[in-house]
Amino acid sequence: KQEVTQIPAALSVPEGENLVLNCSFTDSAIYNLQWFRQDPGKGLTSLLLIQSSQREQTSGRLNASLDKSSGRSTLYIAASQPGDSATYLCAVLTGANNLFFGTGTRLTVIP
Amino acid sequence: SQTIHQWPATLVQPVGSPLSLECTVEGTSNPNLYWYRQAAGRGLQLLFYSVGIGQISSEVPQNLSASRPQDRQFILSSKKLLLSDSGFYLCAWNFGRSSGNTIYFGEGSWLTVV
Numbered sequence: 001k002q003e004v005t006q007i008p009a010a011l012s013v014p015e016g017e018n019l020v021l022n023c024s025f026t027d028s029a030i031y032n033l034q035w036f037r038q039d040p041g042k043g044l045t046s047l048l049l050i051q052s053s054q055r056e057q058t059s060g061r062l063n064a065s066l067d068k069s070s071g072r073s074t075l076y077i078a079a080s081q082p083g084d085s086a087t088y089l090c091a092v093l094t095g096a097n098n099l100f101f102g103t104g105t106r107l108t109v110i111p
Numbered sequence: 112s113q114t115i116h117q118w119p120a121t122l123v124q125p126v127g128s129p130l131s132l133e134c135t136v137e138g139t140s141n142p143n144l145y146w147y148r149q150a151a152g153r154g155l156q157l158l159f160y161s162v163g164i165g166q167i168s169s170e171v172p173q174n175l176s177a178s179r180p181q182d183r184q185f186i187l188s189s190k191k192l193l194l195s196d197s198g199f200y201l202c203a204w205n206f207g208r209s210s211g212n213t214i215y216f217g218e219g220s221w222l223t224v225v
Contacts, residue, residue, distance in 0.1 A: 042218060
């Protein structure tokens, strides 16, 4: 069964720093990988989606990479802002159309 | 544009009582629909997904059930709630793989079983 792990579980950085969030998955037979943002008590907002044939996707200050063979993805956030504070989740889509989520990284950007 | 709604947003129910959470999607047709649960300090767990009316797949054995009476309506139910059913329930939708698969979530429903 697919297992998704995110490290670190929590991260605090001063405003302006660049940071990297990590996601690993055990079964490389994925269809795509998505990064989400979740604010406290709210639903999830999709940030980036990388198809299995792609190696990275960029949106504004966010860049996500995918190394399917090694079962890893990273989310790079440039010039972090206090508004980036949230929990970030990665999820992989398997051929059975199931999304498997990691437990998330709780990010705090300190002004 | 497509929107997803789920309700109620917050619910406090006694053990043994029934449950009904409802989710509807607007602005699209024939979506895949999902119910997830997010327990405190844990990741999201897929409970049910549906690729069409009346088609429900269950991912985990539990006292919950799901139904899809209409194309854009997905209902999560229980006849008798357990304390362990407490959590944050999220409805989601997406299209099939040929359409990119980005998944969109509702705002969630907080269920506390007391």
